[in-house]
Amino acid sequence: MSDTGVQARRSAVYLLDQVLGEGKLMSELLSAGALDNLAPEDRARANRLALDTLRGMERADRLLQKHLSKYPPLTVRNVLRVGTVELCQGGAAHGVVNAMVQLVSRHKSLGHLKGLVNAVLRKIAADGPEAWGQLRVPRLPKWLRGPLVQAWGAEAMTGMEAAHFAGAPLDLTAKSDPAAVAAATGGTLLPTGSVRVTDAGQVTAMPGFDAGDWWVQDAAAALPVTILDPQPGETVLDLCAAPGGKTMQLAAAGAVVTAVDDAPGRMARVRDNLARTGLTATLHIGDARAETGSYDAVLLDAPCSATGTIRRHPDLPHAKDGSEFGALIDLQAELIDHAWTLVKPGGRLVFCTCSLLPDEGEVQVDDALARHPDMTADTGALDRRGIESAWRTTEGGLRLRPDHWADRGGMDGFYIACLRKSA
Numbered sequence: 001m002s003d004t005g006v007q008a009r010r011s012a013v014y015l016l017d018q019v020l021g022e023g024k025l026m027s028e029l030l031s032a033g034a035l036d037n038l039a040p041e042d043r044a045r046a047n048r049l050a051l052d053t054l055r056g057m058e059r060a061d062r063l064l065q066k067h068l069s070k071y072p073p074l075t076v077r078n079v080l081r082v083g084t085v086e087l088c089q090g091g092a093a094h095g096v097v098n099a100m101v102q103l104v105s106r107h108k109s110l111g112h113l114k115g116l117v118n119a120v121l122r123k124i125a126a127d128g129p130e131a132w133g134q135l136r137v138p139r140l141p142k143w144l145r146g147p148l149v150q151a152w153g154a155e156a157m158t159g160m161e162a163a164h165f166a167g168a169p170l171d172l173t174a175k176s177d178p179a180a181v182a183a184a185t186g187g188t189l190l191p192t193g194s195v196r197v198t199d200a201g202q203v204t205a206m207p208g209f210d211a212g213d214w215w216v217q218d219a220a221a222a223l224p225v226t227i228l229d230p231q232p233g234e235t236v237l238d239l240c241a242a243p244g245g246k247t248m249q250l251a252a253a254g255a256v257v258t259a260v261d262d263a264p265g266r267m268a269r270v271r272d273n274l275a276r277t278g279l280t281a282t283l284h285i286g287d288a289r290a291e292t293g294s295y296d297a298v299l300l301d302a303p304c305s306a307t308g309t310i311r312r313h314p315d316l317p318h319a320k321d322g323s324e325f326g327a328l329i330d331l332q333a334e335l336i337d338h339a340w341t342l343v344k345p346g347g348r349l350v351f352c353t354c355s356l357l358p359d360e361g362e363v364q365v366d367d368a369l370a371r372h373p374d375m376t377a378d379t380g381a382l383d384r385r386g387i388e389s390a391w392r393t394t395e396g397g398l399r400l401r402p403d404h405w406a407d408r409g410g411m412d413g414f415y416i417a418c419l420r421k422s423a
């Protein structure tokens, strides 16, 4: 990190300005090169500061409002938020306050507010750290909280918000030997076979990365392929495949895999991932709805709201407002209907989304079952190691939520169903 950490903090504030002011996602900003001008250490720090601030923003705003008679411009509010979160997470008062004041004083139009930043952060340094832990766990914005409370109840919502605030550990999927990966990385073997690492440093420096022994994949995200249960030599079509976590699982099981995605840049990541792990799949870049053929099994990991990944992506509820979700729900139904034409008689379609919204899971499958008389929910496919009966849903799928496995560090939200075609 640079001496005062000003650069990393300035970049964190820039990310927050873009997420909160322009509705951009961190993933979009990072792939557009928002942090490319920073040294690796500063880049990691800027990213972490932005994520921590988004997770703790409600608490930071509560503390700040006591010391502000009116709201300063967004950039200054974000400077104060980053400073507050740092101070309340144990940052040294002198260093944090100085860096934030420097950051504002060098800003071309906001320099005159450096006195305000100095005064407010000094007050936060004095009383913020003690007050922080007494504030409630930050809640999701109303546009998302409302439908989720309606779907899962207030108690589950509280558990999910606690999981969002805690963030996510690093989960790995082993290419062939989960126990060996757990031993090499110092991780824990989870009941479903994923390896969980709690104190991960740089992923690319971890043992087994270069050798391609594992890849990063949340434990919940690994379950669609577990449920599909690919057999050696089976033909499997992986629709909406990038960046390829599930493609690698299918190929590692010995299936003959065709992977499809319409995003060329994301498909390049599938190619890199396959090369690193020494696995093979045929790659098609294009719209899944234009795909033809006939397969033993099809996996459809449909584009969705991604509301199941908020532990990792706390920017999502702040950048989005739900207005795009209707179009995604329509696309999911179209993708299911087309995917169904590509399943051999007697074959199976595994449909999944990393969403917490029933409209992108349970309701989608209920509707698909009504549209397709030759489709049944294969509930036997859910009888897999580590999958708990409490996660099953009435239409025959599986509901995973961030508050599941609370004592183990949670899991991403996901919906999964295995749909069997009449022979």
Ligand SMILES: C[S@@+](CC[C@H](N)C(=O)[O-])C[C@H]1O[C@@H](n2cnc3c(N)ncnc32)[C@H](O)[C@@H]1O
Binding pocket: 239, 240, 241, 242, 243, 244, 245, 246, 247, 260, 261, 262, 263, 266, 286, 287, 288, 289, 301, 302, 303, 304, 354
């Ligand atoms: C949830 S992500 C897939 C994650 C991936 N299955 C994995 O395990 O790594 C959804 C993907 O759908 C792709 N996508 C969205 N609409 C598509 C379409 N009409 N046809 C093909 N791919 C599409 C996106 O580019 C994105 O990569």
